[in-house]
Amino acid sequence: MARWRGSTLSVTATGARVLDDDDLGAAAALCATVPVESVLAANRIEAVVRSGLRSSGGQLWGFEQGGELLAVCWAGANLVPVVPAGAKGALNAFAVLARAQGRQCSSIVGEADAALGLWARLSDVWSRPREIRANQPSLVIDHAPLVEPDPLVRRSRTSEYELVLPACVAMFAEEVGYSPASGPNGPYETRVRSLIAEDRSFIRLVRGARGPEVAFKAELGAVAVGVAQVQGVWVAPQHRGQGLSETGMAAVVEATRNEVADTVSLYVNDYNTKALAAYRRVGFRQVGTYATVLF
Template identity: 40%
Template sequence: MLSRVAPWLASRNETAADGISVRVLGAADTRALRVLAMEDPVANVFILAHLDSSGSAAPTSGGASVFGVFDGDALVGACWAGANLVPVRLDPELASRVAAAAHRAGRRYASIFGPAETVLALHSRLEQLGHFAHEVRADQPLLAISGPPAVEANPQLGFGNIADFDRILPACAAMFEEEVGYSPFLGSEDFYSRRVAGLIRQGHSLVHIDAGGTVKFKAELGAVTAQATQVQGVWMNPEFRGQGLSAGYMAGVVVLAQQFAPITSLYVNEYNTRARATYERVGFQRLGTFATVLY
């Protein structure tokens, strides 16, 4: 009935002639979404971490939701739609239908990230609908390690403390600006500051601050489940680059991350040969390929 009254709603259930339909998931779909995501708990750590924290596939109070793709009654793919689009076991051939639903929702998306084929298929359709990218990073090796790192961990790396927030925040902002090309404080400093403070309070901020109060290295666990963690925001203070410190710090990241889950993962730009060499030295192995589209 709702779809007849308001056919423009993103939550309406459209069923194509082939039996494929797309709709916003609700609380009743939580188990099906978790089962789908658990088919690859490393690639899908983002959505699994969300389900662990929220307990539900239903839309959030902030307006984020999950589009589900159904073949009859079976959930065969999904896509998180919040500030970013994050596909979950979504066949690239079905991506155009999710992109159309995401477009109708009327949101602006900062990025798409996830398995490369699907991300690029989503981007292709969204571009046709008027969403133009600032940058497309089409080849980002997805790496993971389980077990001890292959090099000695730097024991000076530890968990961030909220008392050091004023030191950690500028380091995080510097990393962000290096990575995406603009300041995370554009528009408002509040959102990014709360994000960094939240990671510190969760114990997901990893940092080495020397005796003089300088942040030498930092990283975050951007997503954490009982199966895997995903490392983000890896940053070495420029004053200490080129001294052979990166591998020891990354080994430290692995040791600390394994307090949460047995598998530590990350994805890296293909052209970042120095970082890739460091990760290989530590013991990370390639599992697949991600892509990121920045809007």
């Protein structure tokens, strides 16, 4: 048992531990009970089922009562709590582990109550975040898109990495506020290569002044528990206002539902009203709320 008293919080926590490979089946089953909420963590869990936790670069925390696993939290580059209803005490327990470890993540992200609740328990000891995005509507579509898919949107090819990477960097910098680029074999560059190799990167190319350029792009950033979460949706500035976000997303939805997962999800900042309107025209509906604490 662990106790602490901060300036605004007094808690007692018990029941959390670092899980091992023998716990992965139970963790995956738990995530399957809340698939849209858990897809980010479930994506990591399904990956480590194949490779093992030792080589994953992160930890998986679990919260148990009476021998039953009630909640999990992926602790890696991002801290991703999955706390289904009824897992009372899980956030206090995960906060004990997070305080002991110290901040090693670049964000806390997930279902809003869980992500913001965990941050509330850490805010007096962790460094001040750059930004808190407390209201990010979580949207899903589990039927055919309501607009005609763009026939020119397709999966990226390995040979097109040099075209895709600048578009990904531009999207990230526009969204987060800084460039993620760190060199040819940096973690962001490796991530982009991996998404292309796994057929999870979509683009629409157009002819520019210097040759082909990316007009629209999106990735399936997480795929698990029957859900594919779209991330990194971006339209090049010179091609905005032409409806590419709607028709491009319709193409991504169609291909994903045909070949990857029946349910397609994403989350978007509440202030991005144009994107919200575009996704709703495609057929997405809100089923919950995410939140992100960015460091």
